Amino acid sequence: MSSGNARRNATIDEALVDSEKRYASANPKSLARHLAAIKYLPGGNTRTNMYFSPFPVTMMRGEGARLHDLDGHAYTDLLGEYTAGIFGHSHPRLRAAIVEALDGGLNLGAPNRWEGELGRLMCERFPSLDKVRFCNSGTEANLYAVTAARACTGRTHVLVFDGAYHGGLLSFVSANPMQAPFPYVIGQYNDLEGCVALIAQHAHELAAVLIEPMVGSGGGISADRAFLAMLREESKRHGFVLIFDEVMTSRLAPGGLQSKLGITPDMTSFGKYLGGGMSFGAFGGADWIMARFDPAASGSFVHSGTYNNNTLTMAAGVVGLRDVYTPEACAKLNARGDRLREQANAIFQKRGVAMQMLGQGSLNVIHMHRRPLRRPTDVVSDPRRQALFHLEMLERSFFLSRRGLSALCLPLTDKDVDAFIDAVDDFCAIHRPLLQDDAV
Ligand SMILES: Cc1ncc(COP(=O)(O)O)c(C=O)c1O
DSSP: OOOTTOOOOSSHHHHHHHHHHHHHHHOHHHHHHHHHHTTTSGGGOSSGGGOOSSOOOOEEEEEBTEEEETTSOEEEEOSTGGGTTTTOBTOHHHHHHHHHHHHTOSOOSSOOTTHHHHHHHHHHHSTTOSEEEEESOHHHHHHHHHHHHHHHHOOOEEEEETTOBSSGGGBOSSOOTTOOOOOEEEEOTTOHHHHHHHHHHHTTTEEEEEEOSEETTTTOEEOOHHHHHHHHHHHHHHTOEEEEEOTTGGGGSTTHHHHHHTOOOSEEEEEGGGGTTSSOEEEEEOHHHHGGGOTTSTTOOOOOOTTTTOHHHHHHHHHIIIIISOHHHHHHHHHHHHHHHHHHHHHHHHHTOSOEEEEETTEEEEESSOSOOSSGGGOOOOHHHHHHHHHHHHHTTEEOOTTOEEEOOTTOOHHHHHHHHHHHHHHHHHHGGGGSOOOO
């Protein structure tokens, strides 16, 4: 593995300045596009987490597990579109399904031949689903799940966890003036005793608890099984709805993380890859809740949405879940991710650097310190170290997020994983003196 042009520096700041200079000079066309977009899009983009300093590269196309940018660089795609891109780029079976749907007329204004099948596939896969409804994003899925829980229980409050991310309008990562205006009770993730006390205090007004069974993009931090089992027990005891946000984690086992844990929530929200790479969200759960969405019943809940059953998503979703992300493919991909994490952590240990990779299966996050992480609020990292690692991975042709998220896609090979591990080793060897301590 070549170490690119990276060289040893005396300080992190110096190393970052060097790295940013190399990045800017290697990506003049991306910079020009970014500067042109800034005139019309705040910050030059339309998805906050796409931005990174000094400016993001512009992607032109993808192919299998490769991405190609505007300045002609090719990357191994380790980000997998934040878990939505599990199939890789232009998977032939998905492409064929999308083209067929396209040729059949896009907007039919009626139920189509795919949506019932996608519903069946999902209900058969995920234990908590008696019935399911589709929408257009994970954020929307969570908004529907929470509002359904409030409507069904006649209560108001929603228990969420400090530092959790459930979409732009449901982000508890930092102060969020754009929060969907529900009354929240904020608990600490994995704090069993504290949350039991909080629940006892608010039991009469709690409509739901919304939790990601492993914090995905925010850190790859797994909930203790005992913590989730407590939430399951308490929600039954006090009559509030347990909602698992499996927008990211549903990929971790054929029946989602809920099946791996053996804990079945009342409702689950989904999104990302389950739409076959097209815009997608879904929420579903127990019949006593989902039956309220039956439009033939009197007083049913209104859940409309022009694109809820859009033909491209429905067609791609069916083929993706039925034919491509089979239980066998799921097991293989997650085993590859487990190996990647083990190898990365072995490198960090061998090089004696303050880094760690956390996660499960194909969904992992690299942290630039080695402090134990029990909850999202423990994720306090030095943005300069994150930027240095990220830019130097780009320089070595590996694409992952600024915060170190990687979500493996199906076309990646063991050779790709080995090459990434070599790149990480090279980075650690060069910058070892700057990565010794946890001090941030
Ligand atoms: C756990 C979780 N929930 C919800 C969402 C929101 O999904 P979307 O971006 O499709 O609105 C995300 C997005 O990354 C997520 O990670």
